Amino acid sequence: MAYRTFETPQMSRRGILRGGAWLTAGAALAGVPMGRAAMAKGGSTEWRNVAAMVEKYVGERKVANMVATLGWGQRDALTIAQGDLTLGSGVVADADSLYRIYSMTKPITGMAAMMLIDDGKIGLDQPLAEILPAYANMMVQKTYDGSVADVVPTVRPITIRQLLTHTAGLGYGIVQNGPIKAVYEERGLVPGQVSRLPIPGLGRAQAVSGLAEFADRLAKVPLVLQPGTKWSYSVGLDLLGRVIEVAGGMRFDEFLRTQIFEPAGMTSTYFRVPASEVGRFTTNYGILNGTPLPIDPARASIYLDNPAFPFGGAGLVSSPRDYDRFLRMLLGYGVIDGKRVMGELAVRVGTSNLMPETATTKGTWVEGQGFGAGGRVSDGSFGWGGAAGTVAFVNFQAGLRANLMTQYMPSEAYPIHAAFPKAVVDDLAAMQGA
Template sequence: MAYREFATPNMSRRSLLRGGAWLTAGAALAGTPMGRVAMAREGGAAWQNVDAMVRKYVDERKVANMVATLGWGRKDPLTIARGTLALGGAVKADPDSLYRIYSMTKPITGMAAMMLIDEGRLRLDQPIAELLPAYADMKVQKTYDGSITDVVPAERPITVRQLLTHTAGLGYGIVQKGPITEAYAEQGLIPGQVSRLPIPGLGRAKPVEGLDVFADRLAKLPLVLQPGTKWSYSVSLDLLGRVIEVASGMAFDDFLRTQIFEPAGMTSTWFSVPQSEIGRFTTNYGILNGTPMPMDPAKASIYLDEPPFPFGGAGLVSSPRDYDRFLKMLLGYGMIEGKRVIGELAVRVGTSDILPKTATTEGTWIEGQGFGAGGRVTDGSYGWGGAAGTVAFVNYKAGLRANLMTQYMPSEAYPIHEGFPKAVAADLTAMQGAGA
């Protein structure tokens, strides 16, 4: 998405929560001889471009802090960290600092569904109405973002694959406009949170209580597109959380904790920050006329509250160390430190392009690229970014995992989603030269 800063203090939920498009390093990596990169990395080549990016943003006080983790294969990551948990604060940011990862929750939810598919408790092309009967007779807006009463029947059922890839035809309150957006707000279909503060333009609609209620109410509203026809960023990963609950017989948050976080050694990933961990929680900033202003202070954060329901699309708080472990597990095709967390086939399929053949990406953020289980797929890379400036990916061609965390909104106020992968690619090119 284009670089943009606020000209006024009015912030919309759409601009704040939208994770934006991010460019993976895949295209740059595609032409890089990985054997040469491997030789260079064993020699301890520095990540000079990534380091320079981190220094620039923090030293210019565009952000309070920035932490990058970069890891090869099964090796421990290199960490580049700068800044403090809050502007003017004394506590330095490090790999164990806590960040609102927003849409970087989506790949985690996607991989949870892939686990159930691998175990035979879900099928990739299974109609979700088999688990959630309310979705058996969906209607679709005749005009995109038009009337919510002028509708036509859905031409095909919504499937698990479509939920994984944002092709189910569902809307998003942070993307849509007009009556459907108003209906989402009125019904409490708000799968994310920003602040306790009364921020102008943010909206104060009350989210529904319970993932089951969210799913039931969502089923009563029309789709914005025919299922399986077009990639459109949506609440599909939040709905997928309910599908996971029904298929597994476990609460969604319990499933993530017991089946992914605990087995993978992710000890700092939650839907709400425990009181005991506030001391390492970052403050989130809104960028107003180029200046960071605290919008969700750590000690008074909305993330200290239990969420109305576990937001599978944008709800998690995590640390750079924890998210690196998730990436390390993916790079190991489900294995981490000798322990299998997810089946190899589940990871291979989930990190590949599983877009329905009937769906187009023309005119979207991912035009000409692929999409896997909750994340973009291109040239050997899989990953996604978050609305508060976080971005992470694995690249199987390079055997690399890369993650950057900072906290500001909206994500497009600075070109970090694009800049970090480009800095990684530039450093890999330099490593290629060093290994020549």
């Protein structure tokens, strides 16, 4: 392996693609063996706290639906589901319903990159400029979110490791403020989508067409931080999509389809929802004073259109069953149903702490924790959340995979990213004591 060392109907731009509120359950799960509790328990009656959480949110009409999948090792997942695809529709949500997973796309993109590292086509610490020469002489803002003209050269090159771990110094239109945010919007560096509707607060910046053009334009914009110095949520995984297609010799979306989705049996994961599948697509809601209002109706969704380019950081729609298969493949160290999708070492390294030694997480969403290939790492857990209320993780020490899907924005309207892992941990504690 080539390892070179809503208060109003307005939506918060900062919360659009953000998955950063995910609370790791790693520390609590670390002491849970895949023994008697794991093997003998796990029915819906044992996951009482998870079931109660699902029932509460749907019963109080805070969300239209909620589906949780929980699985041990390579065993089939248990599904806990309530609610309708759209409020009042009568069409029940289940493990095959389709959800906008937003930033839960990032770990998938990260694992795609790990596959190329495993194949020796790129290196973990390889300079990005060796693959995309436009990134050879990057400039950095002297002042974070300050002037885009007052810049200095980088002191070290951007690397693949940094793209994977949000330490490349790249910005994010949903995070940055001031002139740099305006530049991102003016140049179409908008790697995500929410709705066809003109929703106040979202902005109407149009994304540049094509992943190659996205990468080329991004290279002309100053970095917000020196590479390798600090964790800062970014477009790194979107740019990595271009790296993957250059190094992999095929379009990024094709790489994911042929190298991950099809081999792993993920038949319901798309950048564009096919017309034939609209009948199982959920509606996304914006939360106004605790009330869900439709902002992306399933039958008029922006996800029925071709995206400007395949957004490696936030672009996928998937089902609970499909994402559980992705988690199951990781938990099998690259193997699912007896078929190897990824190399074992690629999974082990990708789900480990890949943060550069020179980078800090102080004052960030992941302070005190690690970060791997597109997801948070802590005490044997690897995972991330999405902007519309989804959250998923695996814990290798406990042999557990857990995934929750629902649809609302902004994600911080409800504490689901933290509440779901806590409910899982509380149920595990009850199992251990039974």
